[in-house]
Amino acid sequence: MTEAVSNASEYSVSEISMALKRTVEDAFGYVRVRGEISGYRGPHSSGHAYFALKDDRAKLEAVIWKGNFGKLRFRPEEGMEVIATGKLTTFPGSSKYQIVIESLEPAGIGALMALLEERRKKLAAEGLFDSARKRPIPYLPRVIGVVTSPTGAVIRDILHRLADRFPVHVLVWPVRVQGETSAAEVAAAIAGFNALPEGGKIPRPDVLIVARGGGSLEDLWGFNEEIVVRAAAASDIPLISAVGHETDTTLIDFASDLRAPTPTGAAEMAVPVRSELLATTGDLDRRLAGAMARHVEARRRELRAAVRALPRLDDLLAIPRRSFDELAARIGRALSANTLAHRGRLERTAGRLSTASLDRLMTRAGDRLTALSDRQGRALEVHAERKRAVFARISGRLRIEPLSERVARGRDRLGQADERGARAFIRVTERLRDRLDRAWRLAETLSYRSVLARGFALVTDAEGRTVRAAATVTSGDALTIEFQDGKIGAVAAGGAAEPKPKKAPKAKPPTQESLF
Incomplete structure (x- = not known):
């Protein structure tokens, strides 16, 4: 059997792969593809990002080279619907085709809003938006740090408003407020202000203002990045966010300590109005002076009323003066009565004493002394005899002649001591x-x-x-009157007569005659 011969050209695998690559790239040199990101795990160690775009029926491999990845306006996230712009190509090593993405954007505002809401919930769950973390803004800061673009109208509006209200020292940290590097620069500026030391060459701000003018959601997207939100939440310096117009909302607004509707509004919130402070201070000073004057006048009126209510000096001294006079009149009688009382006590004591009793006491004491003296003499003789017998026995055993002489001397000293004791007695x-x-x-x-x-x-x-005063005797009391030669009984006929009031005599020192 004869084999059929074909005139079709033969290709190698490499040739057909390269032909397909040129065909695909020529036919789809620039395309926009809408799909959902799938399999995104972040940039590779080389800096390239590999993932896939898919819909409900197909999947397209995608790659973003390192140079383009850093220029993206936002970072890809798993499940995000995007519109990718780039060119199709093939990968001959595995017979696959893929899209090389040059730019990436969310698939419409709805997708961005969904991403924003998802990120907001995530950061809120971490506690970055809790109201307990927010600190009060200083009432009168000395230094204000502003994070914004140095060439826009925002910084001019802030400086103008601060100069009108209360001029303070302003430090501007220039950043890009839009574009791929905006978020990193804003976060670095916030961290840089917080890193300034207290009392350093560059003054540390008392409050920070992060500001930007209005724009679309895409223009403000840098202030929705996690790096910016986390930097604002971690700031030790109180932070005011003033991004966009009043209707614009970004995630930094939730993490900041205070949100301003506009950059100009942020300047108004940061400082008070100096003229109003001066007027308020002046008004308070006038009110204080008036209050002090009224207070002094009220106290003066109260003092005058108290003075009028006080009694005269003579009235105050009348009772003490009368008491003094009465006491002065009574002191003479009291001294006499006291003297008589002490004399009576001494007489009663002397009455119990008698020479006979003293003689008896002296006789008994003399007898006791005589008895003690006799007993002492006998005791000494007995003691001496005992010692003499002891010494004799000892001397007899020892046969020492000088011992008897020592006994004789002791006997002499004992006699002398006896004589001294008698004389002392x-x-x-x-x-x-x-x-x-x-x-x-x-x-x-x-x-x-x-x-x-x-x-x-x-x-x-x-x-x-003893009856010392007539006032203590009542009618019918039985009394005893003692004279020098005896006592007689008596009965009181009537009460004590009231003495006539007399002018108190001038007090004189008592003499011996007045006492008796």
């Missing part, structure tokens, strides 16, 4: 007798009987108590 007895004689003479001198001998009498009641 006599001296002590004489001193005691002298003291007793002096006490007896003093008792006789102070005895009330000597007073009775001068014509006075001692009055006692039925219980034997």
